């Protein structure tokens with residue numbers, strides 16, 4: 001059973017910057033309890049934090065309210081997406097540097113040393129030739145999906161990751177590029193009565209349209225090898241004759 005998280009975090013946009021967090025917490029009217037209000041801030045070019053009109057609200061509820069009211073105005077509540085946790089010490093996902101228990105890994109090559117000077121690019125999480133923080137990294141994309149599941153379905157990181165693995169284990173196997181094309185082998189054979197038995201559990205001749213016989217013009221790989229060997233044999237025998 002998934003562990004249900006006790007609170008949900010939402011975002012409301014367009015709240016005037018003049019309202020303080022305390023004022024908002026006291027005056028936002030909705031049908032759930034608001035535990036915390038936090039105004040989002042951005043950093044300007046001089047690295048100073050500046051207030052925005054976006055406010056984060058932590059609600060004591062499994063689901064977010066659709067709207068909140070403030071002095072007669074309604075604000076739509078959106079789901080707040082938590083930033084993905086990526087460690088700046090070992091570059092793995094799911095924890096931060098402050099809680100890392102692993103040896104330092106190089107950001108560039110993924111080996112056991114501090115990064116900053118390596119030329120070789122090898123992502124520690126997927127082996128690709130990019131930085132481990134690259135948004136195109138397949139492992140990073142997976143983490144974004146896990147993050148979304150966590151918040152939409154109120155799951156812990158472990159639960160959401162288990163769900164992703166469960167949903168994607170067959171997807172990986174169904175990737176056709178991973179397997180050699182077996183069609184020519186199937187087409188090459190003309191099924192014998194024994195093969196009908198194995199395929200259909202009966203010796204009854206199958207419908208011709210269901211199992212069409214292969215075009216006779218197709219040359220198999222074995223035929224090509226045989227042909228080449230024969231031509232080489234002929235060539236060699238000419239040489240011996242000279």
Ligand SMILES: [Zn+2]
Pocket residue numbers: 087088089090091092095096097099100101102
């Ligand atoms: Zn770490």
Ligand SMILES: [Zn+2]
Pocket residue numbers: 106107108109110111113114115118
């Ligand atoms: Zn390195």
Ligand SMILES: [Zn+2]
Pocket residue numbers: 123124125126127128130131132137138139140
């Ligand atoms: Zn990667």
